[in-house]
Amino acid sequence: MQNKNKENISDLMVSIRNLHKSFGELEVLKGINLDVMHSQVIGIIGPSGSGKSTLLRCINHLEEPTSGEIFVDGILVNDKKLKRKNFQKHLNRVRCHMGMVFQQFNLFPHKTVLQNIIEAPIQALKQNKEKSVQKAESLLEKVGLLDKINNYPFTLSGGQQQRVAIARALAMEPEIMLFDEVTSALDPELVGDVLRVMEDLAKDGMTMLVVTHEMGFAEKVANRVIFMADGVVVEDSKPHEMFTNPREERTRQFLTDILN
């Protein structure tokens, strides 16, 4: 394990500087600053509308930041100096290193589980098929769904679909994984399997940003929890501190509200 105390710049996986994002008149992110170290697992919590998902989506540029800078592994994601066409290529490259998992799974319904997983490695990374299939099989084994390899997504439960979506993202061998409320659309009894996969991933040293309503998961797996409200980071601390002894009144209020 790396020494987490030493804040060497090369250890920074994500660095966000004064990020603002507006949708028309509505300012959703009001100046976010955030540094994430390699292998850190960060839980992002907060009331709905606080900008958690928008923050995550800005990191891989599914949303275009209004201003500010986002560095991932030292590379400026929203590089304004690039011309449009080069910028698209730059984005494709940058996104190959970032996996994202969505609330609604977003598996490709016209492709089997295997085809879902090997699509991007073959098409975007130009990996050969044999290698991609091997990789897909080992990932499916890891998420416990090897027997569903030739199924179509609609034959799977929500929890199974979400685990396939995680495997699909991992097939690109990303250095960071972004999880956007990945258990919110699941039936309660299916949540556990998905969280277990994420926990294993955290143990393997993956850098993870996890927007979540699962406080138990945040407390257990994350090594840092960020509380967001109204487009700013209100509190940023160790999970144990956040949940037992929050510094800010706003955090206390939120935690009281959700625990009741």
Place this chain on the structure above:
Amino acid sequence: MGAILTLEISIFSLFFGLIFGLIAALCKLSNNFILRNIAIFYIWLIRSTPLLVQLFIIYFGFPQFGIDLGPIISGILGLALNVGAYNAETIRGGIISIPPGQAEASRSLGMSQALTMRRIILPQALKIIIPPLGNNFIILIKDTSLVSTITVVELTLTAQRLIGSTYKPFEMYLAAAFLYAILTSAASFIMLKFEKRMDKTRR
């Protein structure tokens, strides 16, 4: 004989109509201001004027500027441009009906815009597009009868000529109608097969 020419004209205009439709649909969805407006103009122009007038402009009007395409090519071009505009809206409708999460998932995996369209969005849109596209094709087959007015001796004009020698308009037009029905039924049947094939693997 006329029926075979009708079939040939139908197939060619169907093919080019599909290509025009796809190009126009993608242009109309593009971020490029010029491409988008060309597509909007094309679709508006075609849909707001009668096919018969379009055919007349191409066959009788264009030669004035030295562009003489002959009756068959003029007919195919007119029909293809016409059905292309309707196909464009059909295809565009199919594309925008795919949930945005599909493109987001694809883009987040590092797939380019073009790859996303080709590998993820269009195959899914196809299933939605096929029934209304079949509808356009059937209309196209029947509309080929209009090229008889620009001297193409297809099914309808053949019938008219036979009436000239036999004096049996009822029988001749009935026979023509029957042949059109066979062609359109075959087209519906093929489209239905397509639909069925897509249904096996997808929901």
